[in-house]
Amino acid sequence: MNWPARFARRTELMQRSAVRELLKVTGRPGMISFAGGLPAAELFPVEALEAATQRVFASRARPALQYGETEGVPGLRDWIADRFSSASNPLTRDHVLITAGAQQALDLLARVLVNDETPVIVENPTYLAFLSAWRPFGARFIPVAVDNDGLQVDQVEALPESESRLLYTIPDFQNPSGVSLSHERRRQLIEVADRRQTLIVEDVAYRALRFEGDELPSLMDLASGRGSAQVVQLGTFSKTLAPGLRIGWVLGEPQLIDKLVLAKQAADLHTSTFNQHVVLEAVSSGLLEEHLPRLKSAYRERCDAMLSSLRDCFPAKASWTQPTGGLFVFVTLPEGVSVRKLLAEAIEQNVAFVPGDEFFCDHQGSSTLRLNFSHSAPTVIREGIQRLGALLEK
Ligand SMILES: Cc1ncc(COP(=O)(O)O)c(C=O)c1O
Structure with a gap:
């Protein structure tokens, strides 16, 4: 069957999500994933x-x-x-x-x-x-x-x-x-x-x-x-x-x-x-009234761990957002750093994130990345950010 000839025209506008592709490697044992938008499974009620x-x-x-x-x-x-x-x-x-x-x-x-x-x-x-x-x-x-x-x-x-x-x-x-x-x-x-x-x-x-x-x-x-x-x-x-x-x-x-x-x-x-x-x-x-305070306190702790590790380990010329909720920090790296190359090296070191340009509808953001903080415990977050920081230093 000539499948491409059979597909509806709108399928040409369907693009493979880099996040979904990445999630395939994030299941690898030992992988520290800042990639998906995953809530913390250990906190599910x-x-x-x-x-x-x-x-x-x-x-x-x-x-x-x-x-x-x-x-x-x-x-x-x-x-x-x-x-x-x-x-x-x-x-x-x-x-x-x-x-x-x-x-x-x-x-x-x-x-x-x-x-x-x-x-x-x-x-x-x-x-x-x-x-x-x-x-x-x-x-x-x-x-x-x-x-x-x-x-x-x-x-x-x-x-x-x-x-x-x-x-x-x-x-x-x-x-x-x-x-x-x-x-x-x-x-x-x-x-x-x-x-x-x-x-x-x-x-x-x-x-x-x-x-x-x-x-x-x-x-x-x-x-x-x-x-x-x-x-x-x-x-x-x-x-x-x-x-x-x-x-x-x-x-x-x-x-x-x-x-x-x-x-x-x-x-x-x-x-x-x-x-x-x-x-x-x-x-x-009343589950939400009971559960949300627990969840928010854990996410605050994880976000703090990420922000303080970024301060300790990332280059002075990098900048990042300061979330007061949610699941993500967005980082802008100094001009000239190749985020794709960083990702390839990070995956070798068992750390994953999503390149920020994926989220721009006009392919901007080539020096940005999205980091999820909800999915990993604070000690794991520190370890992952240290590894990324070491790669950036190189
Ligand atoms: C902004 C935003 N909207 C909607 C969704 C979809 O969420 P769900 O379909 O799980 O309710 C997500 C999932 O990550 C999201 O980030």
């Missing part, structure tokens, strides 16, 4: 999830094992609507669609919002699998730089109005940079979006993982405070409970949710009913 599973079997095994509504299990939609409601933004289950992780939310949003050549403003760098999800649908990415206060909103404002239809952002502890959008810029962004009727896709995958400082208002809350529905928000239990559950959600206007439901019906009928019941059982018995 295993016993609590096991107990929640048993309670689901005992109380509602049959509905939990049956086909379910495409929108999701009503009780879980109610719980999410409740959790994210505010005075200016009262939400009901009609605003919620449960998805197979936030990744499916991104895919469904592309299906209902993106045509060939639809301009989409993106942070540069941004979440790699967002680019992979939207590119095959014909999205034309318009990169806007990120600094220590997040997306440079002035640059968004400077774009022609015709390019300002859609914007994707991760305002909290962004993947890959670890930075957050400042309060001032959040207000500015909502004001610009409102004026230009820009639809903002707000990805809050890391929002619950703040380990330092005060919470900032979400873009959705700021928009609804102005009486505007310019924001659709997507979230996930992957970073707060466990990614293997594959439970995420979209929050948005019922008209948009209805369209997403049609797209989801065609994609997979519904998200695992059983897993939704387990998550509902776990969160409604």
Whole structure:
């Protein structure tokens, strides 16, 4: 069979993710991996999830094992609507669609919002699998730089109005940079979006993982405070409970949710009913309130270990972000260092990371790298950063 001749044209826009390829070597024994965005498996609330599973079997095994509504299990939609409601933004289950992780939310949003050549403003760098999800649908990415206060909103404002239809952002502890959008810029962004009727896709995958400082208002809350529905928000239990559950959600206007439901019906009928019941059982018995403080304290310790090792071991001319939550630190190396060569040598020394240029939609960032701190214990982090520092010194 001549397979290339059989594939749909959109497959030409599907690119192999370097992260996925790298993850293949990160399983090697002894490998110190700063590569994936993996939560710490040893911190998964295993016993609590096991107990929640048993309670689901005992109380509602049959509905939990049956086909379910495409929108999701009503009780879980109610719980999410409740959790994210505010005075200016009262939400009901009609605003919620449960998805197979936030990744499916991104895919469904592309299906209902993106045509060939639809301009989409993106942070540069941004979440790699967002680019992979939207590119095959014909999205034309318009990169806007990120600094220590997040997306440079002035640059968004400077774009022609015709390019300002859609914007994707991760305002909290962004993947890959670890930075957050400042309060001032959040207000500015909502004001610009409102004026230009820009639809903002707000990805809050890391929002619950703040380990330092005060919470900032979400873009959705700021928009609804102005009486505007310019924001659709997507979230996930992957970073707060466990990614293997594959439970995420979209929050948005019922008209948009209805369209997403049609797209989801065609994609997979519904998200695992059983897993939704387990998550509902776990969160409604207070698991997050108990688990999140533990998780955040461990991630703070790991982030501190990474930042102090970077200070001790990396060249003075290197710089890096100072995350106050999330899973990542983003490093910029002095001009002229080949990050690809460093990666090849690092893998020989059993250390892995992701070259930063993977996250730029216009191939910039050749001297940057993303380091994940959540996956390894502090002593392992120090050892890995020392090895990278020694290679850089060479
Ligand atoms: C910014 C961002 N959004 C969405 C996702 C997808 O998460 P999941 O599909 O596990 O919910 C990730 C995963 O790493 C992410 O970093």
